[in-house]
Amino acid sequence: MLLLRHHPASLHRRVRLHCLAMSSAASVSSPPDSSAAADYHCRTKHSLTAGYARGPGRLDWATQPNPFLRFSPPSLIPLSNPPPVGAGIPYPSLFHSPPPPPQPLTVDSLSALLFHSLALSAWKSAGVSTWSLRVNPSSGNLHPSETHLLFEDPREPGRLVVCHYAPLDHLLEVRSAAPHCDFSALLPPPATAVLALSSIFWRESWKYGERALRYCNHDVGHALATVAVAAAALGWDVRLLDGLSHEDLGCLVGADKGAPSSPEGLPEKMARGRAPWVERQHPDCALLLFPAGSEPKVDYGAISAALRGFDGLQWVGKANALSKDHVVWDVIYRTAEAVKKHGPAPGESFSVSPWQRSAALSDRLYKELTVQEVVRRRRSAVDMDGVHVMGRETFYQILLHCLPSGDVSPEERQGPQSALPFRVLPWDAEVHAALFVHRVSGLPKGLYFLVRNEEHFDTLRRAMRQAFEWERPEGCPDGLPLYRLMKGDCQQLAMQISCFQDIASHGCFSLGMIARFDPVLCEKGEWMYPRLFWETGVLGQVLYLEAHAVGISATGIGCYFDDAVHEVLGLKDLEFQSLYHFTVGAPVLDKRIMSLPAYPGPGIDA
Template sequence: MLLRCSRRSHCRVPLLPAIHRITMSSSSSTTPLSSAAVEYHCRTKHSLTAGYARGPGRLDWANQPNPFLRFSPSPVIALPNPPPVASSVHYSALFHSPPPPPQPLSLDSLSDLLFHSLALSAWKSAGASTWSLRVNPSSGNLHPTEAHVLFEHPQEPRRLLLSHYAPRDHLLEIRTTVPSANRPALLPPPATAVLALSSIFWREAWKYGERALRYCNHDVGHALAAVALAAATLGWDARLLDGLSDQDLGRLVGVDKGCPAPPVGMPDKMVKGKAPWVERHHPDCALLLFPAGSEPEVDYARISDALRGFDGLEWVGKPNGLSKDHVVWDVIYRTAEAVKKHHPEPGERFSVSPWRKSAQLSEGLYKELKVQEVVRQRRSAVDMDGMHVMTKEQFYQILLHCLPSGEVSPGERQGTQSALPFRVLPWDAEVHAALFVHRVSGMPKGLYFLVRNEEHFDALRLAMRQEFEWARPEGCPDGLPLYRLSKGNYERLAMQISCLQDIASHGCFSLGMIARFEAVLRDKGEWMYPRLFWETGVLGQVLYLEAHAVGISATGIGCYFDDGVHEVLGLKDLEFQSLYHFTVGAPVLDKRIMSLPAYPGPGIDA
């Protein structure tokens, strides 16, 4: 039996004459109270007529969270700035060639990894305001994601350090030293390091309210992809240690060490006032970094045993406060607690997918840019020009790089995530893309669909509007599972369902990421809820980089009318859900904004 959203909506989306008029209505049945993920997901949907998900209504600038976290006092390791680039791989070659020989772990290589994944990319200034940008994008440029690195100090063998990365100054803060006897369990040979991510929900909730949990998990996905791609330039592979429990991850990042204690009972309503505990970290995930082509023998039980000992270690430093006053959006914390992963799944083990290259149409489709240049020049467009037309070949090439399995042999099907950067995720692809094609030369305007896991094809076709064509576009590469659903001008509709934002219609194309939803939560567990958003973030990072590599830009869109998207596609109930939107096109640059270097030099503060 299909789960249904309890929230009722009665909106009609006004459409262009060439497109079917859509009447939106959600089911009247009740969402099972046992499904916290479903309850949260339905509660935080935006609706054109029923209203937006609960948020602050206005921005409390006096309490805007500090985007930079520091633990003081703690010893620091200054990283080379800028690091010597270990690899000069062209962007397109990274996807189409074997990885370069692996670099040894050193402060240079560790600096290279972080500088090209999680560091600042620029400072911006306009009038009296100055703000920073980062290599990894974030909703609202709020950056809830923090990174922690476990590694053996390359200049002090047998010293295993757990550190926090401080992007403001590009350095590592040593939180604790781990007994060297734990190295074989925590860093099984030939592993290089463990990089863990955590989220501070308050940073996003300050602006977005209840929907912030979605956006924090988008950001985790973007960060995962950023790290995986930066690691690949060093000849390293990256894979989620997804058999660790949330309790294990909490010990790894030290959520209880120096951070404000949570209340004994979770609030059951939104609360305003001083609540420093909302600045606590939520442990998200951990990545194992290791030489490409190898497969470390990971024993999750041994890692968990070693992490239990972290409770007794001496931890250094307390975090700086981020805001004076807070708003506790209770549903965020109750849902995050409910969707935790408490233990490995039966039979779950660490494995590494064979390295697969992505399909390539032509090297000439990309600018002559190194990987490092593309990732550090990536920006989120704030507006599109509404005129630029991209070539059909560029469009197809971008979508080929969105395929999880890379270049497949005849008869193979997309689904296994073995191409960069999707190979960082240990599950088969669950996310597809509904594309609104506006300005692609040689392609009719219309609604298209990219099937990223071909095992889902029959279910998708059955769930969607029966009048859709499902026709292969002219000239579409054989290995690209792209289908035209309907011809027509969808610009106005794309704008309407993306919270009436013109940027969704002014690009070359926009898209909604459609995830298999109900079956994933039912068959695997509610802990997959955040992971579906991680997958959309990984896909979004590819779209960002692909757009910049061909000379245009992109923007992630977290605000859209959820059930409006489903009605356009004919999707009912919760079998499939839209989790993220994106737009790709030529940016309109604001010449009033001055750009400054991210790290101008020793002793110089931009």
């Protein structure tokens, strides 16, 4: 049943009827028996009729996890305060020009990298409550992601150190050190450092229950993008070392060093009670940092062998306890085990895509802000005014920055990820965007679709409603694969499928990120499941930065009725799935909340 073609006077009534009709969609998707990833994904869908995915029901504030992991007693590397935030390069030039000359790797440059990617951005205070914000966004501001660095010790050249980043105090905790040796296998020239990310699932599951694994991987994607952007501002490139196994990554971050002991077997059911092991880190991924324009010769076998030797190193520090009590959501840990990657895929090798700039309509569409200002001013809007109208050129410019291949020639198609920050990912784009356009001047309200990998175009058209228009909107740039599917006011629909949240309808536009799903898991393996969410997080971070760079805001939406979204688009199976929602518009600021500086000292912003 199509709804947006009807006369506006009857539209809202028909939207409501359509959403009621969609309530049967919860049973549309059923997982194949052999796929743990698909089973988890279907199990954790929100449904209009069957209800929400299993969660705690209420927040137990007494057991809220500490958002800051520390190791005691630590050996510390203090990080200097970076230059004032106003210093830096103009935001558009980072995407529209070649990268600046690379800076050498020093304590100061590492400090700048972390300060503009994974550090605190401000403290907020309202009444008796005070909480911190970070440069990298997180679902519910819970921050399951932890950061680790491997680099040559600036205090003792020739020795490698493994450090944990402590954002609360903006410093590095030295966990271990490798003896003086040839470390070219771990840091193949001209690479300068490895940055690894891990997740503590308990921080998210405390609030979100079984669906938390999705949100942890959203956060990994956001963190990947923040590191890629901050590194590019220093003249560095970053690329996933995606041929490393889960065991290799565990050795790199010292997952079992100074951490609570693991259970002998995976849990078979949900349980409440003291379970310190749920505070352990789950290794996610590692990034190689190197000067832009170069291509290190990576040997995954040599890196893996070197990392396995880390088990014999002396590791310093015991992790602080994060909660006094816990809830074990068994399906999270069983699924995380099932989707581990155990080494390079057949034929997989490390390569670096040629640097590709993003297409530009006009730099005048952006505010006069530096990259550093934009990344540290980023906030998640909690409400939008429902009034602000975005210019059509601004809308197109934002979407141009969402293209993975950047500004390609007419003979090329979008797919390979070579534009910033998508170039951090080694696979071709698998995620598209279904857009609900509410308030964009010169553009009819309605449902639109951004095809981010044009190899999927024919498959998408076959999978979606046959009555969709697939028309290029007026004034759309030639290199932007954007299509109008149908006209009509879809504000109420956008709100209803996003768990009835008004913020999805009060912005200028909202969207659902649609990933090629079952074919990817079948073609490559279940280890791609978290990576699909990483890609949505990278795309979401671009939307955050673009919104703030043009003077408005954005918010990621993790709560939506999965199969209701699919029903709107006409998707009937697991070939494509919605993995993340977003909304962009003018924020409503709460004047009761006071902003405080992230760190004490001169020249540090709030």
